[in-house]
Amino acid sequence: MSDQSPDPPPPPEPATRAVGGTEYSWCRAVPGGTGITVLALLLAKPPDLSLLRNALHDLQKSHPMLRSRIRFDPVANAFSFVIPSSPHLEITPFDLSSTSRILSGEDGDGADGAGTAPLHVILEHEMNRNAWRGSGDDDADADADVFHASLYHLSEDRWALALRLHTAACDRAAAAALLRKLLLAAAAEGRNGEELQEEEEEAYLGIEELVPSGKANKPFWARGMDLLGYSLNSFRLANLEFVEAEPPRCSRMVRLKMNRDDTQRLVAGCKSREIKLCGALAAAALIAAHASKQPADSKWEKYAVVTLVDCRSYLDPPLSVQQPGFYHSAILNTHDVCGSEKLWDLAKRTYTAFANAKSWNKHFTDMADLNFLMCKAIDNPGLTVSSSLRTAFVSVFEDTVVNESNPLHEEIGVGDYIGCASVHGVGPSIAFFDTIRDGELDCACVYPSPLHSREQMQKLIDDMKRILAEAD
Structure with a gap:
């Protein structure tokens, strides 16, 4: 009888679906600079990166679109959402020195330091960080995450958390709901150290597939x-x-x-x-x-x-x-x-x-x-x-x-x-x-x-x- 344990089962293949007509338009628009959704929060308490990551993973677990990646097929000139089975988002930290360069406009990545407040400058900086700039180009050979998170150390007692999303995967109404759920999830973990479990939702089709019959006829x-x-x-x-x-x-x-x-x-x-x-x-x-x-x-x-x-x-x-x-x-x-x-x-x-x-x-x-x-x-x-x-x-x-x-x-x-x-x-x-x-x-x-x-x-x-x- 062999003592060798069986190999673990391979991870499930990610789900994939083609984008709808409106989603395709945003996949075309975002590389040019329109449709980068940003939520920027000013924090007066030192954030726990592990707690924040767990809270964001909870959101990705319950909402498949938030853990999706956008894939471009240059042969078919088509986009699709690739949805992994598990969350994978990591928070990118910016220390005091890196954040200071951004606030002063020295980084050259879109912010000019002229905002009325540090949060304003961080927001502009994030709107101009385009992770999807190559999406749709022939040289775009990697899937692009629709969800990114960064934490900026503004001063000794101030931080900014920025969530950056591809608009095809999260519009303004959903982003507002996402913020409320994030605060709830982070507070729940902060109180009891347990994940806030929610039932996973379906990754719904694009809007065109859900329009009531006859309503779009012309x-x-x-x-x-x-x-x-x-x-x-x-x-x-x-x-x-x-x-x-x-x-x-x-x-x-x-x-x-x-x-x-x-x-x-x-x-x-x-x-x-x-x-x-x-x-x-x-x-x-x-x-x-x-x-x-x-x-x-x-x-x-x-x-x-x-x-x-x-x-x-x-x-x-x-x-x-x-x-x-x-x-x-x-x-x-x-x-x-x-x-x-x-x-x-x-x-x-x-x-x-x-x-x-x-x-x-x-x-x-x-x-x-x-x-x-x-x-x-x-x-x-x-x-x-x-x-x-x-x-x-x-x-x-x-x-x-x-x-x-x-x-x-x-x-x-x-x-x-x-x-x-x-x-x-x-x-x-x-x-x-x-x-x-x-x-x-x-x-x-x-x-x-x-x-x-x-x-x-x-x-x-x-x-x-x-x-x-x-x-x-």
Whole structure:
């Protein structure tokens, strides 16, 4: 009888699925710099790397998309998600010296040290760390993780935890849910040293496979007319003046914050007019942009607004907001602005145009059209003004993220946090990631630099804040 123990069974083969149409668009966009989602947290307590890693592994165990890798097949020109059976994420630490170089802008990796706070600079640094830059190139011979984590030592008593995700695997709604679950998981481990076990979810298909039957139907001739209309309209669209149109580009962020009283008045104004905050934000941006050019009031300009809709509740089957993946769709509307508009009149007009389009299922019927045009712009930047890759002036989300502080924040030492995504490839001139936190509006406003300057965008945001605060 042999004493030799049997060889351990080989690890299971990773699951694989092809990306859907919208996911393919993001796989094309992210290498150019649009769609790098970042959550940055400021910590006032020394973090335990082992505890954090275990908490992140718990999330990867329960959400297969968070442990997936993106694979590109150059022969088929196709992307797929490869999903290993076990978590593998490791946290990259940056010591005081390395972090100091980043904060001062000496590292040359996208941050310029001009942020108003260290967390701001770290956020910009992370938005410009592109682990997927080679994805889709013929020389990209390795699978690329969709999830990365880094820990920065800012000072003797401050740290920044940054989570960086590929937007095709985790959109804004899922990222907000991910942050809440991470705090819960980290606090649970900190209290009892045990993993927070959750049932593993299914790695769902792309959004196109889950659209209810008939909702995305559009006659062939109508699709052709819409594609032509979107294309021709793009040459008539106004934008902010470009400061420097030549690449290379990176993403920068300015922050729009309002106190509780102003936020409550703004939210009450939206509620009384039966519109959502996205309408007011878009309207304020349009008014501020038009005013920045100081044209005569009689000069009309046409601006494009993209509104992103979280479709999870409309799918078949419906999905939880905690299900990672990209399940947003876009509705593009154009608006004529002459400079004499009042905020609430324009907000009502912009929101009504969006709501009407949504009622006609444009978030489903136009999904393939907008994805096609997005990829065409990536392939042919010259189709956009000054080869800027700008597809709209502004993007907003239909629904605002609402967060309230809880004891977990203090327990883990969370002092501040920001969530947003990069836009310096194809996309808008400014993207709003709005949150109402403890009753106060906190909006991360991301823009492509040097196409637009920090001074230019800061003035735009200051004007927007004044417009929103002074609205009757």
